[in-house]
Amino acid sequence: MTGFADDPHHAEDLHAWHVLSPLLDAGGYLPWGTGAMRPAGLVLVCNEIMYANRTTIVECGSGVSTIVLARLLRQRGAGTLVALEHDAAWAERVADLLRREELHEHARVVHAPLEGDPPWYATAALAGLPEAVDLLIVDGPPAYAAGEELRRAPALAHFEPRLAPGATVVLDDLARPGERAVLAGWEAQTPWRFRVEESAGVAFGSRS
Numbered sequence: 001m002t003g004f005a006d007d008p009h010h011a012e013d014l015h016a017w018h019v020l021s022p023l024l025d026a027g028g029y030l031p032w033g034t035g036a037m038r039p040a041g042l043v044l045v046c047n048e049i050m051y052a053n054r055t056t057i058v059e060c061g062s063g064v065s066t067i068v069l070a071r072l073l074r075q076r077g078a079g080t081l082v083a084l085e086h087d088a089a090w091a092e093r094v095a096d097l098l099r100r101e102e103l104h105e106h107a108r109v110v111h112a113p114l115e116g117d118p119p120w121y122a123t124a125a126l127a128g129l130p131e132a133v134d135l136l137i138v139d140g141p142p143a144y145a146a147g148e149e150l151r152r153a154p155a156l157a158h159f160e161p162r163l164a165p166g167a168t169v170v171l172d173d174l175a176r177p178g179e180r181a182v183l184a185g186w187e188a189q190t191p192w193r194f195r196v197e198e199s200a201g202v203a204f205g206s207r208s
Helices: 010-019 039-051 064-077 088-100 157-160 176-191
Strands: 054-058 081-086 105-111 131-136 165-171 194-195 200-205
Touching: 039 054, 039 064, 039 165, 039 194, 039 200, 054 064, 054 157, 064 081, 064 105, 081 088, 088 105, 105 131, 131 157, 157 165, 165 176, 165 194, 176 194
Parallel strands: 054 081, 054 131, 081 105, 131 165
Antiparallel strands: 165 200, 194 200
């Protein structure tokens, strides 16, 4: 994969790539870019779905992970995923990939433009999300540009009312200072506690 040679955790990602191969080979080419969740993190999310029997999943952001997780849900024959995407063109592209693979019964993409200050997904777009979410994946909105590092901070407060007892929250991109600050804020202000998987760049949280 492009960029692995510069990644200090490339060995973990290469191993994860092989672990994911049954899901990656289950359909056509997937447009894996720099914004996608690392393979090592995606394996841990797949394990969470399988081991903890997660069936009602919401993902902030969409892309390769959406397709791979939809394939996993189809393979196991249970569960649904809703991905929120602020970019209309990208939302349609991911939705088209789901349709082409007939994964629409397991996953769907909701175009949710950003609004407000600080910007967050439009309220109208969130109205149709499922209740009793047992897995929330926070990999959006984009938070890499200067001044946008804390964009994902509202996620926990916004979704708390929809999170089922025993739910897990996953925060991606823990290699970045912004996400570390978001995580510290969540732990300081809420009863949620997180386990950071350094080699995969993700954190898994549950209510204490």
